[in-house]
Amino acid sequence: MMYRVIGRLPAPLLAGAAILLALLLCAAAPGTVAPYDPLAFDYAALLQPPGRAHLFGTDQFGRDILSRTVAAAAIDLQIAVLATVGPLLIGTVVGLLVGYYGGIADAVFGRLVDLVVTFPFLVLVIAIVAVLGPGLGNMYVAITAVGWVFYARLMRSEVLVLRGQDYVSACKVLGYGQARILLRHVLPNAARPVIVYWMTDMALAILLGSSLGYLGLGAQPPAAEWGVLIADGKNLFTQAWWIAVFPGFAIVLAGIGFSLVGDGVADLLDVKR
Amino acid sequence: MTAALLRVEDLRVGFAAPGGTVRAVDGVSFAVDAGEIVGLVGESGSGKSVTLRAITRLLRRTATVSGRAEWRGRDLLALPERALRAVRGREIATIFQEPMAALNPVLTIGEQIEESLAAHGGLDRRARRARAVELLGLVGIASGAQRLRSYPHEFSGGMRQRATIAIALAAQPMLLLADEPTTALDVTIQDQILKLLTRLSAELGMAMVLVTHDLGVVAETCARVCVMYAGRVVEAGPVGTVFARPRHAYTAALLRSMPQGGAARQPLVPIPGQPPRLDQAIPGCPFAPRCGFVEARCWTDAPPFSQVAPAQWAACWAAERVGAC
Known part of the structure; x- marks a missing residue:
């Protein structure tokens, strides 16, 4: 039974889910994967290249890169989820209402979008974090404050198309209430691109979190975060490439995982498949 | 008069x-x-x-x-x-020109008929199901019990229009x-x-x-x-x-x-x-x-x-x- 259900799922979804599950395992139980304590210094093994004792090598304090990369999965997955859930929820609700009812709220929303997209996303987020102070919590606030606009814009454009559809008119002439029409008939039909965008946005959020970590605005050292790890390795890149490269691989892997799941979910949500 | x-x-x-x-x-x-x-x-x-x-x-x-x-x-x-x-x-019920556009693509025919019944009727779940089969029979769709599980895109144009008529008729x-x-x-x-x-x-x-x-x-x-x-x-x-x-x-x-x-x-x-x-x-x-x-x-x-x-x-x-x- 279980096997048959899995067999019918799209292949990209399975591949992506496998990657994410592996990362989730790293995040939930780093001890089972990582051979060393990610924060333990080892002065007997400074800047070791990848080898048998240290699969991914060590940094200038003798910390095991594999252990640090694995330990960082927890923070990065947390970033992927926490930095996107807020924008997803706020954006979906705003986009749904603004798209369906239009009017003054829609006009105000349109100008707000103009205002936000005028600035590069990263610049705006950095500005907000700079005001609030560095740290993960403030980073979430900043990303949510800016990011919801993109979800709302996507949702709105879907809803604009849907509200003119005959089945929405049909709901009205059937005497259905507005909540029923919005939640049961408009939302499920508009949700697909938003969910797919959400999946890719999780990958982007990791990159963003890593960029901010790299700039020292996100996760603070000595906490292991992929962007922070890369930042740590940048000065030593010519002597010890492994310090920056392996966390970089981890970011790429997570990005591929989320993108594949996004593709798969898009396939799943397409009823006509 | x-x-x-x-x-x-x-x-x-x-x-x-x-x-x-x-x-x-x-x-x-x-x-x-x-x-x-x-x-x-x-x-x-x-x-x-x-x-x-x-x-x-x-x-x-x-x-x-x-x-x-x-x-x-x-x-x-x-x-x-x-x-x-x-x-x-x-x-007053309305049916439209394009039967495909008038049906919600993500809900089954049964869900849509039953929703119409639920919004107006006050029948319980089982009675709604029975009534939905009955309505499909009324508009000339045979073996309604299986058809209720179909999605609109699985129906032909004529059957879709029959389904929209069934939805419209739900509240009599x-x-x-x-x-x-x-x-x-x-x-x-x-x-x-x-x-x-x-x-x-x-x-x-x-x-x-x-x-x-x-x-x-x-x-x-x-x-x-x-x-x-x-x-x-x-x-x-x-x-x-x-x-x-x-x-x-x-x-x-x-x-x-x-x-x-x-x-x-x-x-x-x-x-x-x-x-x-x-x-x-x-x-x-x-x-x-x-x-x-x-x-x-x-x-x-x-x-x-x-x-x-x-x-x-x-x-x-x-x-x-x-x-x-």
């Missing part, structure tokens, strides 16, 4: 456009009695669909609507939103507004759906307003017909009389442009020209530029909508001459 179920009086719908207001519906009046099937015919842009949508207040807020649409003594156009919702679906409405229900279907299916609608109307005692551009459809199904042109009703009466002896030059021209079943190999006479633009006021009769019976006063004075025969009305100065040919 019984009191009409629906009485539309002097309905006007305008849309603001760059060149001025487009008068899509310009003083339409008609009535529908209980159990009666009334046809609303006209070419594209004659305002027939807009009329229908105005009655159930489906038009965008940009449309200005005036006049009355009296439903069992209450004016639908002045009803508060809440009361209107109680009428929609429960008393007294009036069904059908907006070109067969236009998107192929001919054999058209005929089946029309037969289904007439049968349902007779069996359930449900009145119907059938909007179509197809005179053949009207002849087959309706008791009375309103011919529309340029947003007005130009002629109304029993289908037999109107078709046998039209009193409006437009109706006559429309009938001559159609193949007649009896007379073989007669050349068809097309109506020259195009319908008038509706964004400027038309002083006389809107059909005058295309009319073969045109008189001087047709250009300056709008003909009154007056009784030309028992139960037959027409808005034509040349009604006598048209009727004589």
Whole structure:
């Protein structure tokens, strides 16, 4: 039974889910994967290249890169989820209402979008974090404050198309209430691109979190975060490439995982498949 | 004479456009009695669909609507939103031209029928399921229990239209507004759906307003017909009389442009020209530029909508001459 259900799922979804599950395992139980304590210094093994004792090598304090990369999965997955859930929820609700009812709220929303997209996303987020102070919590606030606009814009454009559809008119002439029409008939039909965008946005959020970590605005050292790890390795890149490269691989892997799941979910949500 | 179920009086719908207001519906009046099937015919842009949508207040807020649409003594156009919702679906149901577009693609047929039942009925889950199967049977879809689990895209065009009819019938409405229900279907299916609608109307005692551009459809199904042109009703009466002896030059021209079943190999006479633009006021009769019976006063004075025969009305100065040919 279980096997048959899995067999019918799209292949990209399975591949992506496998990657994410592996990362989730790293995040939930780093001890089972990582051979060393990610924060333990080892002065007997400074800047070791990848080898048998240290699969991914060590940094200038003798910390095991594999252990640090694995330990960082927890923070990065947390970033992927926490930095996107807020924008997803706020954006979906705003986009749904603004798209369906239009009017003054829609006009105000349109100008707000103009205002936000005028600035590069990263610049705006950095500005907000700079005001609030560095740290993960403030980073979430900043990303949510800016990011919801993109979800709302996507949702709105879907809803604009849907509200003119005959089945929405049909709901009205059937005497259905507005909540029923919005939640049961408009939302499920508009949700697909938003969910797919959400999946890719999780990958982007990791990159963003890593960029901010790299700039020292996100996760603070000595906490292991992929962007922070890369930042740590940048000065030593010519002597010890492994310090920056392996966390970089981890970011790429997570990005591929989320993108594949996004593709798969898009396939799943397409009823006509 | 019984009191009409629906009485539309002097309905006007305008849309603001760059060149001025487009008068899509310009003083339409008609009535529908209980159990009666009334046809609303006209070419594209004659305002027939807009009329229908105005009655159930489906038009965008940009449309200005005036006049009355009296439903069992209450004016639908002045009803508060809440009361209107109680009428929609429960008393007046609507079906649309495109059956695919009228069904929600992410819900199964069963979910959509049962939702309609749940919104109006108050049946419990099992009773709803049973009733949904029953409704599918009523509209001619066999093995309904399995069909309930299908999605709209798994149905053929004809079956989709049957499904939308089943959804519309769920609340047992007294009036069904059908907006070109067969236009998107192929001919054999058209005929089946029309037969289904007439049968349902007779069996359930449900009145119907059938909007179509197809005179053949009207002849087959309706008791009375309103011919529309340029947003007005130009002629109304029993289908037999109107078709046998039209009193409006437009109706006559429309009938001559159609193949007649009896007379073989007669050349068809097309109506020259195009319908008038509706964004400027038309002083006389809107059909005058295309009319073969045109008189001087047709250009300056709008003909009154007056009784030309028992139960037959027409808005034509040349009604006598048209009727004589």
